[in-house]
Amino acid sequence: MKLKYPKNGKFGEFGGRYIPETLVPAVEELEQAYLKYKDDADFKKELHYYLTQYAGRPTPLYFAENLTKIAGGAKIYLKREDLLHGGAHKINNTLGQGLLAKRMKKKRIIAETGAGQHGVATAMACSALGLDGEVYMGYKDTQRQKLNVFRMNLLGSKVHPVKEGTQTLKDAINEAIRDWITNVKTTYYLLGSAVGPHPYPVMVRDFQSVIGNEILTQMKKLEKKSPDSVIACVGGGSNAIGTFYPLIDENTKMFGIEAGGEGVKSGHHSATLVGGSKGILHGMLTYLLQDKEGQISETHSISAGLDYPGVGPEHSYLKDAKRVKYDAVNDKEAVEAFLLLSKHEGIIPALESSHAIAYAVKMAKNMPKSESIVVTLSGRGDKDVEEVGRYLNKNVKNKK
Amino acid sequence: MSRIKNKFQDLRSKNQKALIAYVMAGFPSEKGTISAVRGLTKGGADIIELGMPFSDPLADGPVIQNAGFQALQKGMNFEKFLAIVKKIRKETDIPLVLMTYTNLLYRHGYEKFISIVKSVGIDGLILPDMPIDESGDFLKAARKYKMDTIFLISPNTSSERIKKIASTSSGFLYLVSVFGTTGGQQQFQNYTTHAIKNAKKILVGKIPLGVGFGVSNPDQAKFIIKSGADAIIVGSAFLRLMENTTVEKIEGKIEHFTKSLKKATISE
Ligand SMILES: Cc1ncc(COP(=O)(O)O)c(C=O)c1O
Numbered sequence: 001m002k003l004k005y006p007k008n009g010k011f012g013e014f015g016g017r018y019i020p021e022t023l024v025p026a027v028e029e030l031e032q033a034y035l036k037y038k039d040d041a042d043f044k045k046e047l048h049y050y051l052t053q054y055a056g057r058p059t060p061l062y063f064a065e066n067l068t069k070i071a072g073g074a075k076i077y078l079k080r081e082d083l084l085h086g087g088a089h090k091i092n093n094t095l096g097q098g099l100l101a102k103r104m105k106k107k108r109i110i111a112e113t114g115a116g117q118h119g120v121a122t123a124m125a126c127s128a129l130g131l132d133g134e135v136y137m138g139y140k141d142t143q144r145q146k147l148n149v150f151r152m153n154l155l156g157s158k159v160h161p162v163k164e165g166t167q168t169l170k171d172a173i174n175e176a177i178r179d180w181i182t183n184v185k186t187t188y189y190l191l192g193s194a195v196g197p198h199p200y201p202v203m204v205r206d207f208q209s210v211i212g213n214e215i216l217t218q219m220k221k222l223e224k225k226s227p228d229s230v231i232a233c234v235g236g237g238s239n240a241i242g243t244f245y246p247l248i249d250e251n252t253k254m255f256g257i258e259a260g261g262e263g264v265k266s267g268h269h270s271a272t273l274v275g276g277s278k279g280i281l282h283g284m285l286t287y288l289l290q291d292k293e294g295q296i297s298e299t300h301s302i303s304a305g306l307d308y309p310g311v312g313p314e315h316s317y318l319k320d321a322k323r324v325k326y327d328a329v330n331d332k333e334a335v336e337a338f339l340l341l342s343k344h345e346g347i348i349p350a351l352e353s354s355h356a357i358a359y360a361v362k363m364a365k366n367m368p369k370s371e372s373i374v375v376t377l378s379g380r381g382d383k384d385v386e387e388v389g390r391y392l393n394k395n396v397k398n399k400k
Numbered sequence: 401m402s403r404i405k406n407k408f409q410d411l412r413s414k415n416q417k418a419l420i421a422y423v424m425a426g427f428p429s430e431k432g433t434i435s436a437v438r439g440l441t442k443g444g445a446d447i448i449e450l451g452m453p454f455s456d457p458l459a460d461g462p463v464i465q466n467a468g469f470q471a472l473q474k475g476m477n478f479e480k481f482l483a484i485v486k487k488i489r490k491e492t493d494i495p496l497v498l499m500t501y502t503n504l505l506y507r508h509g510y511e512k513f514i515s516i517v518k519s520v521g522i523d524g525l526i527l528p529d530m531p532i533d534e535s536g537d538f539l540k541a542a543r544k545y546k547m548d549t550i551f552l553i554s555p556n557t558s559s560e561r562i563k564k565i566a567s568t569s570s571g572f573l574y575l576v577s578v579f580g581t582t583g584g585q586q587q588f589q590n591y592t593t594h595a596i597k598n599a600k601k602i603l604v605g606k607i608p609l610g611v612g613f614g615v616s617n618p619d620q621a622k623f624i625i626k627s628g629a630d631a632i633i634v635g636s637a638f639l640r641l642m643e644n645t646t647v648e649k650i651e652g653k654i655e656h657f658t659k660s661l662k663k664a665t666i667s668e
Pocket of ligand 1: 233
């Protein structure tokens with residue numbers, strides 16, 4: 001089941017390269033560079049240096065004792081990606097790709113961002129590695145994640161608000177791809193999740209696999225076995241595939257949690273794997289949220305980072321192979337988990353990660369105390385406090 | 401013989417190059433599209449490309465994006481697209497090429513989609529996000545229904561790959577003239593001329609070469625043809641013309657502009 005390197009760029013039937021011809025030489029050049037450097041000793045050493053000295057790896061695996069007591073079942077551990085520099089797992093990927101871009105002699109870096117976390121992580125990597133960053137961000141997202149726009153500017157990257165389409169992550173990707181087509185010779189597209197044309201999904205997975213590898217080592221020390229279950233939130237799916245992939249051959253149950261928005265039945269959600277169908281978007285064949293004619297649907301989630309109508313192709317493969325169970329948590333449950341973890345563990349989680357926390361609490365209740373769950377806490381929630389405030393305000397008003 | 405192949409043969413015998421015109425189905429309205437097609441045929445366009453809007457047109461610039469967005473907002477869908485094609489076919493036998501994105505075909509199933517559009521009179525397909533490497537199932541279905549498959553090449557496509565793409569294409573081969581999305585281009589650079597000459601050399605007359613993306617006036621059309629193209633493809637310029645025009649005036653305006661472009665394809 002573990003697909004080390006996708007054959008013809010495909011995970012089963014998923015993935016591939018559905019891209020304009022202008023980009024074909026660019027992704028081929030990228031794949032060659034990636035294959036050349038991924039096992040190169042110097043490259044690995046330099047990446048290791050930045051991950052440890054700059055980003056703060058390894059991250060702790062924290063036993064959430066209070067949360068465990070509240071749930072009253074299995075032990076809950078938190079993989080603390082929120083403690084990384086920048087506040088999310090995204091930096092694992094941006095440092096890796098940034099170093100690769102440097103070796104490819106591309107100085108101009110473009111990226112898309114939803115919540116702004118990948119944009120911030122890109123801006124940081126560019127600043128640290130001496131590259132020029134430009135970030136596309138849906139206009140709607142620039143409004144609900146203002147703090148991150150400010151941070152990107154401080155870090156020396158330029159932010160381009162995207163007013164096309166739904167003005168969220170998918171439109172930011174469209175615009176980044178258009179830029180890439182126009183400036184293909186000079187520009188490196190630093191994609192932020194395990195999505196897009198081959199080799200991005202496998203490359204981003206490999207850079208994020210540091211999460212799962214550390215979990216495995218840490219659990220063997222703490223519990224003398226691999227985790228019984230792991231849970232991660234799924235937007236494009238990078239923190240989740242980084243968590244899952246190293247554990248695929250272990251005896252570990254895996255859960256990928258998507259954004260249920262106002263409920264999967266309401267139609268206002270971003271639960272691609274739970275409620276979607278197969279299609280082609282952003283260079284890949286994967287599960288999508290679309291109408292019966294193939295027009296991409298508008299999505300909804302309280303968390304900008306999960307508000308995306310597609311998902312990484314390897315997740316589509318793992319869903320159909322039934323190796324991972326994908327489920328949805330709605331806005332309300334996510335906000336409750338956000339408040340719960342803040343109050344009882346002193347950790348403010350990103351709204352994205354709050355989806356995984358909510359699911360973990362539900363699940364732990366029905367598991368024996370001898371078992372353990374690892375939740376990947378993909379990011380911290382400072383960026384979300386305003387949004388949560390707005391949500392609570394609105395809902396209190398609605399109740400009156 | 402396909403309508404497209406026929407057309408190119410006919411033009412060759414008249415010592416003319418082809419004018420291929422793109423309009424978006426449903427923009428500015430279904431009626432507007434029909435009027436535009438009338439103007440195009442009266443003005444002397446040789447082949448018409450009909451765009452079917454997709455929610456995420458990542459190879460398109462602002463003009464076509466906006467046209468597609470508006471068409472979708474006004475309720476454009478597959479059924480209405482077919483109705484437009486049927487209406488056009490009642491009036492003209494001009495070759496019709498459908499340009500859209502792969503997902504709309506994939507969602508219906510390649511074979512089902514192709515058999516339906518073929519039955520109403522579409523002659524060829526252009527899918528800007530379908531490179532030959534992913535085209536296996538698509539090609540099988542297209543061949544079965546004798547649908548022309550027009551693939552794209554770009555100024556950075558290697559000569560070896562151009563050969564492969566050309567042998568997978570039928571009708572004509574589409575050279576994207578610039579690094580960029582569809583839409584206006586101020587001035588072509590040397591690399592475009594070079595790309596046209598290089599492609600022509602590789603094709604050795606086996607398949608006509610159409611050149612598009614950013615051709616928007618007669619001077620540019622002349623320039624592209626002088627560089628060796630067998631056809632010029634004009635899209636955004638037509639849409640721009642329609643943006644601020646009432647439906648009643650579309651036909652006349654388009655006819656007038658088409659004539660000026662068509663002139664550029666006839667050698668003096
Ligand atoms: C903290 C955090 N978690 C998760 C995600 C979702 O991305 P992915 O599914 O690629 O991990 C994001 C995206 O912005 C994020 O900021």
